[in-house]
Amino acid sequence: KPFIDFLPAITGSFAQPAAENPTVAMVEAAYRHHGLHFRYLNCEVSPQNLKAAVEGAKAMGWAGFNCSIPHKVSVIQYLDGLGESARIIGAVNTIVNRDGKWIGENTDGKGFVQALKEVVDPAGKKITLFGAGGAARAVSVELALAGAATITVVNRPNERAEEVVRNLNKNTPVTAVYHPWTEKYSISPDTEIVINATSVGLFPNVDQQLNIDFDSILPNMVIADGIHNPPQTHLLKTASAKGCKTVNGLNMLVNQGVIGIKYWTGVDVDPSVMHIALKKILNIE
Ligand code: NDP
Numbered sequence: 001k002p003f004i005d006f007l008p009a010i011t012g013s014f015a016q017p018a019a020e021n022p023t024v025a026m027v028e029a030a031y032r033h034h035g036l037h038f039r040y041l042n043c044e045v046s047p048q049n050l051k052a053a054v055e056g057a058k059a060m061g062w063a064g065f066n067c068s069i070p071h072k073v074s075v076i077q078y079l080d081g082l083g084e085s086a087r088i089i090g091a092v093n094t095i096v097n098r099d100g101k102w103i104g105e106n107t108d109g110k111g112f113v114q115a116l117k118e119v120v121d122p123a124g125k126k127i128t129l130f131g132a133g134g135a136a137r138a139v140s141v142e143l144a145l146a147g148a149a150t151i152t153v154v155n156r157p158n159e160r161a162e163e164v165v166r167n168l169n170k171n172t173p174v175t176a177v178y179h180p181w182t183e184k185y186s187i188s189p190d191t192e193i194v195i196n197a198t199s200v201g202l203f204p205n206v207d208q209q210l211n212i213d214f215d216s217i218l219p220n221m222v223i224a225d226g227i228h229n230p231p232q233t234h235l236l237k238t239a240s241a242k243g244c245k246t247v248n249g250l251n252m253l254v255n256q257g258v259i260g261i262k263y264w265t266g267v268d269v270d271p272s273v274m275h276i277a278l279k280k281i282l283n284i285e
């Protein structure tokens with residue numbers, strides 16, 4: 001009788017709340033499709049229990065795990081090292097067991113830049129980025145490390161936005177400037193890539209619009225949106241109608257999964273399998 005291996009490698013996610021995170025369905029669809037003997041467990045972990053959860057994953061020899069809200073910064077103290085961008089961003093969302101060393105990576109921005117590169121290479125480009133939260137911070141650092149020339153960060157006035165720009169100028173080669181967002185914003189005509197990394201337009205507030213002058217979007221600009229639900233936001237619809245090339249947040253989410261699975265399994269999985277799984281769950285055509 002051939003030997004049957006009943007012991008899968010384990011991966012998963014620690015977050016609170018956890019129930020509405022669709023990553024498990026997307027990742028397990030890829031595992032099944034590629035016959036990978038891996039599982040992904042979506043776990044609700046409170047801040048008080050994070051240390052025990054990480055120790056549990058280590059004790060059980062997990063291959064790695066994702067961390068989401070509210071653990072992306074606090075998990076760092078339990079790790080043995082950080083990837084380059086995770087160190088600059090100061091937050092991790094993917095932990096990899098590399099020969100017994102637990103290394104923190106951040107795929108929030110990597111997935112986005114990979115999706116963007118399918119349409120335009122950010123190297124040498126002038127970029128306008130709306131938002132200064134966790135997603136904007138991760139995306140801007142990856143764009144800077146990918147060789148972007150300038151990043152103009154547009155956000156309502158606060159210390160967090162100033163810190164995002166300070167961090168970019170101090171720790172990456174990019175030239176970053178901060179434009180406080182106090183009135184209807186007009187995008188500079190020399191901008192080549194425009195990115196929405198705010199939560200404006202996220203389900204269920206799908207009709208919410210960015211406070212920008214939509215006439216300042218020009219057809220030669222590439223427009224990207226981090227919102228994955230709905231994938232066609234008001235911003236992207238407006239941009240497409242003008243003839244702009246666009247990048248949606250669903251691609252960003254799928255690419256994050258592809259990169260995470262590569263870290264854990266070493267295998268390049270087929271993104272289309274994950275796309276189909278996500279669209280089915282999110283009920284998207
Ligand atoms: P945060 O809460 O950390 O940041 C939210 C950002 O949106 C802040 O810059 C905030 O500005 C801005 N914002 C919110 N409401 C408004 C408004 N009415 N007008 C102007 N700015 C506003 O969230 P995250 O950075 O973690 O996430 C942001 C978005 O990115 C989410 O929609 C999330 O779904 C998406 N995301 C997508 C990922 C993907 O893989 N597709 C991965 C991670 C995030 P202020 O500082 O002024 O409050």
